[in-house]
Amino acid sequence: MTEIVVVGAGLTGLIASILAADRGAKVTLVARGRGGLTLSHGCIDVWGRSTPSRALSRLRMNHPYRLAGTGSLRAGLEFLRALDHQADYPFIGNISRNLRLPTALGTIHTTALAPKSLASGDLRDKTPIVIAGVDGFRDFYPEFVAANLHKAGVSIDDALRLPLPLSTVRRDRYAIDIARSLDDSHFLDEVARIWKSRLSGIKRLGLPAILGFANHQFVHEELQERLGLTLFEIPTLPPSIPGLRLERLLHRKAMEMGVFVIEGPKVLGRVDGSTAAPRVSGVVLQTAGGSRTLTADIVLLATGGVMHGGLIFQQDGRVRESVFDLPVIYDEGRKHWTASSPLETQPYANYGLSVNEQLQPLGADGLPIYTNLFCAGGLIAGADRSGEGSRQGIDIATAYRAIEAALG
Numbered sequence: 311m312t313e314i315v316v317v318g319a320g321l322t323g324l325i326a327s328i329l330a331a332d333r334g335a336k337v338t339l340v341a342r343g344r345g346g347l348t349l350s351h352g353c354i355d356v357w358g359r360s361t362p363s364r365a366l367s368r369l370r371m372n373h374p375y376r377l378a379g380t381g382s383l384r385a386g387l388e389f390l391r392a393l394d395h396q397a398d399y400p401f402i403g404n405i406s407r408n409l410r411l412p413t414a415l416g417t418i419h420t421t422a423l424a425p426k427s428l429a430s431g432d433l434r435d436k437t438p439i440v441i442a443g444v445d446g447f448r449d450f451y452p453e454f455v456a457a458n459l460h461k462a463g464v465s466i467d468d469a470l471r472l473p474l475p476l477s478t479v480r481r482d483r484y485a486i487d488i489a490r491s492l493d494d495s496h497f498l499d500e501v502a503r504i505w506k507s508r509l510s511g512i513k514r515l516g517l518p519a520i521l522g523f524a525n526h527q528f529v530h531e532e533l534q535e536r537l538g539l540t541l542f543e544i545p546t547l548p549p550s551i552p553g554l555r556l557e558r559l560l561h562r563k564a565m566e567m568g569v570f571v572i573e574g575p576k577v578l579g580r581v582d583g584s585t586a587a588p589r590v591s592g593v594v595l596q597t598a599g600g601s602r603t604l605t606a607d608i609v610l611l612a613t614g615g616v617m618h619g620g621l622i623f624q625q626d627g628r629v630r631e632s633v634f635d636l637p638v639i640y641d642e643g644r645k646h647w648t649a650s651s652p653l654e655t656q657p658y659a660n661y662g663l664s665v666n667e668q669l670q671p672l673g674a675d676g677l678p679i680y681t682n683l684f685c686a687g688g689l690i691a692g693a694d695r696s697g698e699g700s701r702q703g704i705d706i707a708t709a710y711r712a713i714e715a716a717l718g
Contacts, residue, residue, distance in 0.1 A: 358699020
């Protein structure tokens with residue numbers, strides 16, 4: 311049985327781990343932190359600037375999508391949708407036409423796939439919308455959302471606030487507090503009773519993303535039926551409930567498939583010097599109790615870019631890869647890392663590792679540095695994922711391609 315170590319527990323690392331386990335590998339997932347899903351909107355952005363399926367064929371050859379291939383993107387998305395369907399957390403959408411979803415800032419988020427409760431808010435549907443907040447929750451202001459959507463040309467019928475049952479919590483409510491409360495059937499009953507009379511005549515209602523956590527699909531459908539309207543969610547400030555739901559789903563699936571998860575230690579690469587071919591032999595975990603070596607046939611880096619620790623920007627002007635100290639493509643001189651305006655494209659967003667079509671990191675000679683080392687996600691150079699609206703799509707496409715190349 312092939313042993314593979316995946317480094318990083320964000321969307322890329324979790325998907326790669328599940329894919330590898332599904333192909334029969336023995337998988338260990340190692341991560342210093344939890345990854346970026348808790349900060350995300352929980353949707354799958356493939357290409358935000360235009361129709362994804364048209365845009366991908368026109369990208370430059372070193373773009374991560376071109377290296378992974380459109381086939382890997384499509385197969386990876388279908389794999390994710392199957393996982394979500396099995397977990398009763400269906401995703402709606404495709405790469406032929408983006409959804410247009412409202413945000414908590416009153417802007418419009420274009421995305422390829424979204425959880426059903428978010429996709430119900432697609433602004434291409436002209437059914438009248440009311441935006442509602444809930445008492446005691448300060449991370450969502452319905453009047454602000456409605457006003458900004460109106461400026462963007464979206465017709466909003468009204469903005470209002472809804473009460474919640476009395477709580478013993480003596481502080482402002484967080485989204486996770488309300489979501490977990492709604493998982494309780496008695497609390498859900500009371501909410502439906504209180505809200506029913508206040509929502510008469512409303513056809514479509516947008517709420518902050520609070521409609522349950524562990525039992526989200528039941529909460530969403532039950533509340534829709536009792537209120538007699540279409541109910542949709544709008545992601546709020548991190549920690550994001552839709553992001554947490556997706557993280558929980560993927561983490562549980564990985565564990566069910568036998569993936570061994572280690573969280574917390576710093577991870578350093580280990581090189582095999584006993585063979586003529588350049589290979590890695592695994593990783594070394596640096597823990598409070600001392601170092602621990604994990605041997606592996608294959609290592610896959612899914613550590614992300616600068617925001618997630620895969621790339622380290624140093625005071626001396628050097629940009630380092632954090633695990634194996636692999637060569638990074640970047641501009642010499644710190645003054646070249648950022649643009650003068652925060653609204654411009656930031657040069658650092660394109661920094662990362664140069665890879666081939668098997669997603670093996672390359673040296674200056676254009677050859678793989680190690681034959682059994684692969685990488686995926688934000689660590690790969692050549693894409694401004696935030697500016698393109700391609701973050702999750704690249705994560706999934708490259709994870710799929712890396713596992714395919716590594717395991718055959």
